[in-house]
Amino acid sequence: MGYNKRKSEKETGRSGQYIMKRFNVTGICVPEENYMVDISGKIAQIKKLIDNRNYFTINRARQYGKTTTLYELRKRLPDEYLVVKISFEGLGDESFASPERFCPALVKQIVRALQFTSAEKEYIKQWENCHIADFDSLDDHITKMCREKKIVLMIDEVDKTSNNRVFLNFLSILRKKYLARAGGDDFTFHSVILAGVYDVKNIKLKLINAGLYTPTEGENKIYNSPWNIAVDFEVDMSFCPAEIATMLGEYEADHSTGMDIAAISNEIYAYTSGYPFLVSRICQHIDEKLEQNWNKDGIEEAVRMLLSEQNTLFDDLFKNIHNNEKLRELLYDLLFVGREIPFGIDHETIGMGFMYGFLKDANGKTRVSNKIFEMRIYNYFVLQEIIDADYSLNSAKSAIVHGGRFDMSVCLEKFRQHYAEITSGKDIKFLERHGTLLFLSYLKPLINGEGDYYIEPQIGDFRMDIAVQYKSEQFIIELKLWRGEEYQKEAHKQLLGYMASKKADKGYLLTFDFRKEKNKESKAEWVEFDGKKIFEVIV
Secondary structure: OOOOOOOOOEEEOOOOOEEEOEOOOOOOOOOOOEOOOOOHHHHHHHHHHHHOOOEEEEEOOOOOOHHHHHHHHHHHOOOOOEEEEEEOOOOOHHHHOOHHHHHHHHHHHHHHHHOOOOOOHHHHHHHHOOOOOOHHHHHHHHHHHOOOOOEEEEEEOHHHOOOHHHHHHHHHHHHHHHHHHHOOOOOOOOEEEEEEOOOHHHHHHHHHHOOOOOOOOOOOOOOOOOOOOOEOOOOOOOOOHHHHHHHHHHHHHHHOOOOOHHHHHHHHHHHHOOOHHHHHHHHHHHHHOOOOOOOHHHHHHHHHHHHHOOOHHHHHHHHHHHHOHHHHHHHHHHHHHOOOOEOOOOOHHHHHHHHHOOEEEEOOEEEEOOHHHHHHHHHHHHHHHHHHOOOOOHHHHHHHEEOOEEOHHHHHHHHHHHHHHHOOOOOHHHHHHHHHHHHHHHHHHHHOOOEEEEEEEEOOOOEEEEEEEEOOEEEEEEEEEOOOHHHHHHHHHHHHHHHHHOOOOEEEEEEEOOOOOOOOOOEEEEEEEOOEEEEEEEO
16 A cells, blocks of 8 residues: 555546455465555655665565565666566476476566567567577576566466476576676576565475475585675565555555544454464454454454454465474474474474474564464464364363353353363373363353454463453453562552553462472462452462
C-alpha cells in the first residue's frame, strides 16, 4: 500500500474495471486491487544494492512477501535498468536434468520476461535466436547481451530447483563472470537477485536433507558455495506498527470505521511480530468475516479464527516440525521446559528454524518468532498428548462445567488429583519436562468448543501466564516452579500484575513442586493477597 493516491472507494484494477479493494493473502498484492503496507522504505534500501551492482539473495520464510517485493521493485527501478524477472516455480524437473536442458530453458524464460519490458524487439530476437547448448555457450551469450545493457536479473522461487547440482553450476558461471567484470575482463548482469526460502549459501544443506547430494571428503557440507560473492541482505521485511498503520490508514479512508489506527496496528503487531501473511490475514478476517470490528475484541476473534484454520503457511510449519526431530525438541524445550537457549544462526537447528521463520533472535536469545506461531506450536504438542493419552475427562467435565459456567477452581482441584494419579512413579526429569504439557492437555478438552487459552511464556524462569477465555468469562492463571516460600510470595505479586493488566479480580496460581521430599506440600485453597482473591494449587 501507499504507492498510489486514493482516487475513490473503488480503484481501477489490472483489467481496467472498477473493483473494491480487498486484503490479500494469496499471490502477488497489487496497489490497485489490494490494501498494502507501504514498503517504499524497504524498496529504497534494495535499490541501493542494485545501484551498487551487488548480487544478493532475498531468503525469507514462506508467505513473507518476497514475490510482491520483487514485483514492486521492478516497477520502481528507473529506465536505466532492464529488469528481467523469472521464476523457477513450475519450470519442471526436466529443465534441471542436465546443463543441456537447463541452459535453453533459462534463455527461454529470459526471452519471455523481456517481452514485458521496454526492450527493443531486435534485442529480444538476439536473445531468442541463439543456440545455447551448454554453460560455455550460455557464458558467451551473457557476455554479448550484457555489453551495452544494465540488466537486473531476478529469479524467484530459486529453491524450487529439482537438481541443485545444475543450479550450483549456473551460480559458478555467475560468480566467475562477476569476478571477471570487477577486473574489466567480462560483461555480465548488472545485478542478480535470488529469492527463496533457503539461503542459496546453504543450498547444499537442502540437497543433503533430501538425500540428493553427498559431500566429498573434506568438503564443508553447508557453507561451501559458489554464491559467496553475494552481499548480505539486511533489509527487515517484517512490518513494524508504523508500516501496518499505512495499510489501515488507506482502509480507514475508504470505510470510515472510526478505528484507532495506532492502537490497532500495535495490537496486530503484538500477535504477529509483523509477519506479512499473519498481518494481512487478521485484517482480512476482520474486514470480511467480523463485520469490520476494528477493536481489540475483533483482533482477538480474528486471531482465534486464524489459530483454528488450515492454510499453506501452517501446513509448511508443521511439515518441517514433524520431519525434523531436533527442531521439534528445540521448540518443546523453549515452550514447555523454559530452557534459555542462546541464539546462533550458525547452529544447524537454530539456523534452520530461523530460515523457516519459526525462530528469531531476541537480544541474543532464541525465541519463537511470534505469538501466533507460539500458540499453534503449543496446540500441536498438546493435541499430540491428548491423542496419545489413555484417560477420559468426561466425569471431570461434568463437575467443572455446569449451568453454562466454567469453574476454574474445581478444574485445578481436579487436575491436582489427576496429576497425582498419572505421574505416580515418574522420575523428576519426566515431571520437569512434561508438567506444563500435562496441564494444558488436561485443560484444552474441557474448554474445547466454547473457549480457548492464550499463553505468555517467561522463558528461563519456568513461568507461564495463561489467559483462559470460556464464553464471556476470562480466567487468569500463572504456572510456576516451587523454589521456596520467598519465591512463592513473589509469584503472588507477579500474578497480581498480570491480573491488573487483564482487569481481573480473581487469579489462579498453579505451582509445580518437583522436590523429592515425601512431606512436601500439596494443596488447593483460596488465599487473599493485597485485597485480591487467588486460588492457589501446589502439585
